[in-house]
Amino acid sequence: xxxxxxxxxxxxxxxxxxxxxxxxxxxxxxxxxxxxxxxxxxxxxxxxxxxxxxxxxxxxxxxxxxxxxxxxxxxxxxx
Numbered sequence: 733x734x735x736x737x738x739x740x741x742x743x744x745x746x747x748x749x750x751x752x753x754x755x756x757x758x759x760x761x762x763x764x765x766x767x768x769x770x771x772x773x774x775x776x777x778x779x780x781x782x783x784x785x786x787x788x789x790x791x792x793x794x795x796x797x798x799x800x801x802x803x804x805x806x807x808x809x810x811x
């Protein structure tokens with residue numbers, strides 16, 4: 733199975749250890765899960781942005797006093 737050596741400063745490693753402990757995970761499991769969680773987060777953000785774009789007209793109709801559509805940025809890159 734492939735593996736990866738990752739270098740941290742002492743301070744960084746202490747932060748990662750604390751985060752792992754807070755989640756009740758071993759350091760190895762926590763570091764393993766990080767890129768998987770990031771992939772899920774990006775997928776969620778892409779879906780949320782797409783959903784927002786799809787429903788923008790409904791929002792504009794329901795809340796006409798909010799920010800005018802012409803001044804709002806479209807397709808914000810939140811990921």
